[in-house]
Amino acid sequence: MEDPSNSGECPDQCPENEEDNxxxxxxxxxxxxxxxxxDVEEIPTDLITEYADRTVHLDxxxxxxxxxxxxxxxxxLRDLILDNNELGDDVVFPQIRTLSTLFLNKNRITDLDPLxxxxxxxxxxxxxxxxxxxxxxxxQLSSVEKDDDDYQRYRYYVLYHLPQLKFLDSSAVQxxxxxxxxxxxxxxxxxxxxxxxxQEEVAENKSQYSPLPQGNRAADQEAAPLxxxxxxxxxxxxxxSEGNRFIRNKDL
Numbered sequence: 001m002e003d004p005s006n007s008g009e010c011p012d013q014c015p016e017n018e019e020d021n022x023x024x025x026x027x028x029x030x031x032x033x034x035x036x037x038x039d040v041e042e043i044p045t046d047l048i049t050e051y052a053d054r055t056v057h058l059d060x061x062x063x064x065x066x067x068x069x070x071x072x073x074x075x076x077l078r079d080l081i082l083d084n085n086e087l088g089d090d091v092v093f094p095q096i097r098t099l100s101t102l103f104l105n106k107n108r109i110t111d112l113d114p115l116x117x118x119x120x121x122x123x124x125x126x127x128x129x130x131x132x133x134x135x136x137x138x139x140q141l142s143s144v145e146k147d148d149d150d151y152q153r154y155r156y157y158v159l160y161h162l163p164q165l166k167f168l169d170s171s172a173v174q175x176x177x178x179x180x181x182x183x184x185x186x187x188x189x190x191x192x193x194x195x196x197x198x199q200e201e202v203a204e205n206k207s208q209y210s211p212l213p214q215g216n217r218a219a220d221q222e223a224a225p226l227x228x229x230x231x232x233x234x235x236x237x238x239x240x241s242e243g244n245r246f247i248r249n250k251d252l
Contacts, residue, residue, distance in 0.1 A: 031056035031076075038063055041086075043070045060085070068093060082107065089114060099123045106133035112154070116161045128167045129158075137169065156181040 026035040026047055033055045035047060040063050052073035058080050065085040071077075072094035079101040088108040102123065109115055115136065119126055131137040138150040155168055159181035165173050 026051065028055075032059075033057065034059040036060070036062050040064065041066050043068065045070070048073050057081075067091060071096070091115075093118050093122045095122045097124060100125050101128040102126060103128075103130045104134065105130050108134070110135040112136040112157070116158065120161060125164075126162065127165055129162070129165055130167075130169050132169050139169075156184065 024036075024038055026033055028034075028051055031054060033047075033051050035044075036059065042065060043060065048070040052070075053075070055074055056076055056078050058074060058077055061081050061083040063085055065082065065087055068082070068087070068091060071080075074096065075098070077096050077099055080096075080099060081101075081103045083103050083105040085107050087104065089111045091109075099122075102119070109131065115131075119129070132139070138154050139148075155177060158168060159165060159173060159177055163178060163181065167173060
């Protein structure tokens with residue numbers, strides 16, 4: 001009987017073929033394709049050629065993807081997992097009308113508007129979306145300076161533009177959220193105003209200023225004025241605001 005090892009053919013699980021050029025082999029079964037932790041910067045051509053036309057679920061997490069070139073070949077795709085990559089604001093998605101799930105957790109997306117426009121145009125049937133760990137998703141996972149209010153405003157803004165979503169980030173979309181998003185969501189985006197160089201210099205040096213009088217002053221330094229004009233950080237517009245109640249006549 002002929003020895004299979006000398007036949008020139010190798011079974012699918014041949015140990016020497018488990019790695020190719022130092023990269024792990026993809027795992028494919030029943031329409032689900034996983035290619036994890038290979039540090040590739042784009043989807044490998046061999047992966048596209050071999051599996052694109054029969055992949056329904058694609059997981060490319062824990063790589064170093066900077067673009068998604070070739071994704072348009074996955075015409076039957078329903079689920080796309082791109083967590084822990086290096087996709088930024090310049091990422092360009094193809095139109096895949098079958099896609100319903102998209103995970104982009106822990107990438108480098110900072111600008112929410114261009115991304116939302118793409119998702120709305122490219123994935124009209126998208127119902128599950130997660131952006132946790134990106135600067136564009138303002139929660140404590142992306143910045144310790146963000147709080148629950150920042151995150152809730154972000155949810156309203158996303159749901160205003162993508163009202164078909166059933167699940168956003170780590171929680172299901174509530175009917176009350178959709179109602180609020182429809183009414184006010186378009187105004188909920190939190191934008192950090194840009195500063196000119198002079199303003200940035202003032203901001204960087206603001207720690208040297210104090211509202212309290214200094215104990216020791218230089219002899220030639222002019223005395224501080226009695227008051228100054230400026231912008232307050234917090235403004236109260238509540239229905240019970242008492243306005244000028246505490247302003248005395250001599251201050252008018």
